[in-house]
Amino acid sequence: GTTEDVLAKVVILAAGGYLNNKEMMAEETDYDLSRMIPVSSGKGTGDGLRLGWSVGGRKYGTGMAMLFGGYLDDPDQPYFKMMSSQMNVAAGQQPLLWVNEDGNRFVDESVIYNFSYAGNALYTQNEVYSILDTGVIEKMAKDGNFMGLGVYVERGQKMDKLADEIAQAVADDKPFIFKADTIEELAEKTGLPKDQLTATIKRYNGFAAQGEDEDFGKDAEYLVPVENGPFYAFKLNIGAFCTMGGLKVSVNNEVEDADGKVIPGLYAAGNDASGLTGDTYGPNMPGTCAGYAFYSGRNAALNAQKYL
Incomplete structure (x- = not known):
């Protein structure tokens, strides 16, 4: 219940979207949540997205979740x-x-x-x-x-x-x-x-x-x-792995503001990032969201290193 300020030259947001936050799911999506079963780590609480939005990051491509098949x-x-x-x-x-x-x-x-x-x-x-x-x-x-x-x-x-x-x-x-x-x-x-x-x-x-x-x-x-x-x-209810969309990023996984300008030192990866991919399912990519998570995490880190 406490808030703490952390100062850093670079911040990489990679907190996994918001599938496990019922309030955000109701606000950001149109799904009937009574039929959707979140099958995940339980840690997709939207913290990374709210942090990014709070400093001017552009909200982009929210509203979608990776659905899979029937689930009891x-x-x-x-x-x-x-x-x-x-x-x-x-x-x-x-x-x-x-x-x-x-x-x-x-x-x-x-x-x-x-x-x-x-x-x-x-x-x-x-x-x-x-x-x-x-x-x-x-x-x-x-x-x-x-x-x-x-x-x-x-x-x-x-x-x-x-x-x-x-x-x-x-x-x-x-x-x-x-x-x-x-x-x-x-x-x-x-x-x-x-x-x-x-x-x-x-x-x-x-x-x-x-x-x-x-x-x-x-x-x-x-x-x-x-x-x-x-x-x-x-x-059958419907299983869901994760949400997609959240923070608009550049090709370097830098978070952009509402005017498309990069916020220096701020990066987003995985299910917190949107714009390069992340607003569609991508069933042709092995590991689905995991494939982009691997790539975008590495891409963000390499570009953060250049920025530093």
Whole structure:
């Protein structure tokens, strides 16, 4: 709760954006924060940005976050705990069957292979449920998953803990999971329209049988029928890694003021910087925000050294 002045010839702001500051997220973005799960160090509190703005740094390119795929919201656990959960990966990271609040499919679910496509697709709907049957749960345990989640659960990993994790979540009555012996019962438990959910799954199973997705063109490899009970619906929130934008910088990562003039001795890097990159996701860059963090930190340091 105290404020301290620190005097230095050079300051490099690299505090990681503002994803973990609810007030700043509400002020700077238009996201429905009740649906967004911040999966990060928890230290993106916006301190670096507020410091830069307080000395005249230009606010630039705020309002965007790096969304990824479906993520389960367990109110009894810190968000990061779900990263290593096989259930979370099975529910939110597979190219299987997603339906919205109307019980309709809305996308080729294999968009999950691209973080930005997946996050954006999920966010276009008011609610999203991932539908799994016992057959695909057993298949992933025996043969491995389709899609992993970074270093936490590898792609192709056999989901040997999945059944137990699901059973425990049902036993604990977690708010994100619904279990039923029939699709009609599953619709009742989730509140989804019974007739539409039944029709959607019937149509989807038809696509699986013929090996062609006539609605969204999903590869036949991922057209796994939903036919063996018990059936599960997982309510998906949307994961977010970090925010983008904040302080306008030059090509030397120097912070600029509102007139585009460099503020001598002040630099910004990583998720505090914007203008060179940082206002878009950049899915072509390995490590996404990490790639720019490495580059901009080094660039800021080298140019700070020249300035000194």
